[in-house]
Amino acid sequence: MIKFYFDFSSPYGYLASTQIEALAAKHRVVVDWHPILLGAVFKQTGGAPLTQIPMKGAYSIHDFHRSAAFYGVPFNMPSTFPISGVAAARAALWARQQSMTHCARLTHALFKALYVDSADISQAEVVVAVAQASGFDGAALTHALQLQDLKDALKAEVEEALANQVFGSPFFVIEGESFWGADRLPQIDWWLAKSKKQVM
Amino acid sequence: MIKFYFDFSSPYGYLASTQIEALAAKHRVVVDWHPILLGAVFKQTGGAPLTQIPMKGAYSIHDFHRSAAFYGVPFNMPSTFPISGVAAARAALWARQQSMTHCARLTHALFKALYVDSADISQAEVVVAVAQASGFDGAALTHALQLQDLKDALKAEVEEALANQVFGSPFFVIEGESFWGADRLPQIDWWLAKSKKQVM
Numbered sequence: 001m002i003k004f005y006f007d008f009s010s011p012y013g014y015l016a017s018t019q020i021e022a023l024a025a026k027h028r029v030v031v032d033w034h035p036i037l038l039g040a041v042f043k044q045t046g047g048a049p050l051t052q053i054p055m056k057g058a059y060s061i062h063d064f065h066r067s068a069a070f071y072g073v074p075f076n077m078p079s080t081f082p083i084s085g086v087a088a089a090r091a092a093l094w095a096r097q098q099s100m101t102h103c104a105r106l107t108h109a110l111f112k113a114l115y116v117d118s119a120d121i122s123q124a125e126v127v128v129a130v131a132q133a134s135g136f137d138g139a140a141l142t143h144a145l146q147l148q149d150l151k152d153a154l155k156a157e158v159e160e161a162l163a164n165q166v167f168g169s170p171f172f173v174i175e176g177e178s179f180w181g182a183d184r185l186p187q188i189d190w191w192l193a194k195s196k197k198q199v200m
Numbered sequence: 201m202i203k204f205y206f207d208f209s210s211p212y213g214y215l216a217s218t219q220i221e222a223l224a225a226k227h228r229v230v231v232d233w234h235p236i237l238l239g240a241v242f243k244q245t246g247g248a249p250l251t252q253i254p255m256k257g258a259y260s261i262h263d264f265h266r267s268a269a270f271y272g273v274p275f276n277m278p279s280t281f282p283i284s285g286v287a288a289a290r291a292a293l294w295a296r297q298q299s300m301t302h303c304a305r306l307t308h309a310l311f312k313a314l315y316v317d318s319a320d321i322s323q324a325e326v327v328v329a330v331a332q333a334s335g336f337d338g339a340a341l342t343h344a345l346q347l348q349d350l351k352d353a354l355k356a357e358v359e360e361a362l363a364n365q366v367f368g369s370p371f372f373v374i375e376g377e378s379f380w381g382a383d384r385l386p387q388i389d390w391w392l393a394k395s396k397k398q399v400m
Contacts (some may be wrong), residue, residue, distance in 0.1 A: 059365065059378060070390055
């Protein structure tokens, strides 16, 4: 199983989300989707949104576009960035309560809304509209987004991530082995192939 | 031409140094070696040695080893880290005054001394010993390391890097296109292949 942690406010999280299922399928493992918020982590690591750092900022925006072209997926820089991923993360968790497949489907839809269609998914009503367009029950999601239960579920998710030393997005944990960044996908591929060999 | 910027205190710089020549040869371009110091850059970007950041520190040391295994090259974490790369960078520049091939040869020897044999290349006499063991004139290097000219040459090198928005190690610039990190090697491969196609 690949535990896949991501923040909706992370372009590299989006890029990884477009690749991880094919990689998992290749090695016949499943993806366990974990929407998180990096704000709490950044307080501990002194991290900051890449785009706000001198020099790295301009580079990273260029790198988002180039990396998307490298992976062969669409990308448009959102007009507002970074955004709060709270509503989107809660919605993805709500979908996960139905099934992991539902979670993956809504996550793809929300990432596409933000990084392809420049929709402002920091707004709950935009998240609901995206969910509805993907076949989810909009009224049920609107209701769920107001419940303390769902807020607590996201808090628990972020705490679990911090406890597992997850400090970035995307972040992958495979049988206790941690990989940080979309650029670790080739190493994950190598790692899974190696683990399989050791088992046989 | 691939402009390859690296700091001797950067393990990912070492890893990239073991891969870049084969990649360049594959695309029939040359490597232009640029030893730099990141201290001045870190002051501008708020960057810090990875190993000193909470959570990222433990991860990165594990990742150095795993990445070395991924590339199939030896790696041992230096007992003192990070180290000052000043003497090593000056020596590599001195070798470059002879030829780019000399620079590559001494750079490989110094990286190996630090990241395989755990030699403390922050010490000028260790740098000279490594150079001598690689066939360089130790007395000439000892003399050169005391000259203001060589100190100024490294200062100019770092200033040129900063002017080109180089903010990390390894860092690659190919015809004005910037790539940061050893994990961008696959994108460099893709980029060079694409550029060639466009020319033809």
